[in-house]
Amino acid sequence: MAAPFRSVFMTLSPGGLIRSGIAAPAGSVANARACLRSEHSSTGGRGVDESVDEYKYVERLVPPSRIPSPPKHEGSAPSGWTPPPETPPSLPYMIRRSRMHNVPVYSDIKHGNQKSTLVRKVEGDVWALNKDVKEFLQQLTGRETATQVNEVTGTVRIKGHFEKELKAWLIQRGF
């Protein structure tokens, strides 16, 4: 919806009509000339041009507030982003995309040396996801990774930086 207020552009013309430098459709120019002429005659000496047409250049700069949904891609986009599938996978848990349509896996570092990876926005059985993540990382690294499950917030925190691998794994699983 366009903003409700419109500002009026006034151009003072000393003693004559000044057309605005921007091209306008012929009909509106003719009408503008007609009303400008009548205004000019009513006000007498100095004519005042009123035009609200140029406000469209301001309106197109005003940003939207809602994040748009991304265009359709087959497979992954050239940037490496993969769209979420239409149907969610049939697993006991579901991982939603973030509001910018990305996979919600984040790496964290505390005190300069404590590295962890956080998987957020988990709905359903978080423990099943924990089990699957541990299995995947066991195959990846060859040793057991420590994880922390928070059922209340629906997050899994994994010790170590595994952001890229987990993102690829989750996309491959269909989230």
Next chain:
Amino acid sequence: MFRATLTVCGGGIAKRLFSSFSGESALPSNLRLPPNLIGVPREKRAFPASTDLPVLRRCEADIPAHLAPVQTWLQSLESRHSEPLGVVDLHPDVFSVPVRLDILHAVEVWQRNFKRISYAKVKSRAEVSGGGRKPWKQKGSGRARHGSIRSPIWRGGGVAHGPRGPTSYYYMLPMKVRVQGLKIALTSKLAQDYLHIVDSLEIPTPDPHYLQDLAKHRQWGDSVLIVDVGEEFPQNILQATESLKTINIIPAIGLNVHSMLKHESLVLTLEAVKFLEKKLLWHDTRFTPLYPFKLPYSDLP
């Protein structure tokens, strides 16, 4: 006064939350009820199976593919005995979110405290009048040494660490936390069977007893909060609720967690549900504000 809640589980329970709120089909075995129990256990109407009844209202916003809309009865305030008109859909991201009690507590505490200004102030030893002169000389009088008669150890002296001036307890929780608090409150009301959807607020009489009788008959609880959108309400309901302390009516922009927790039952009209869904779901897909949302954006208001 105790009230035991007996819930008869229906078909749509899979969508509802089985947290510490909703009880099982029977009361727990280790529950001891006092012999002088007041009040009839609330009997919940069996929830309809989603397939047979026609849905009178669908959600406008898109529902994620892995979620299904929550359903509830649509009631009418026309007469005391009127049956529910049908079934309405409610958006799961507003009415079926994970119930985070810590967020609910944080929002409730914020609502109580952010407006608080405590005006308590006491005089310190500098502000109590007098006490500029040393009462007696330092040595030789035999008494304890003192510098002023208004020091905190003296009777009538200033207070050492008292409240100093008007203090403000203002702080703001993040917008998304407050929004989540509203969603959690609505979810809890629905899950505990304290949420009632009504088509409109037209009542036959402006008599307050009619509303009280209706609430008692339908087992809505001790207190009811009625919510509608817009500035005009029907005259009958305004007159009826004016004199009642426990049944209150507010516009939808005035809905807040404290009022929802204070009143036992919540009654929303269909327009109020539409308004709340639209406003609360916008926060899930909005950008972070470049400038305050009060200023115009291309798709606001």
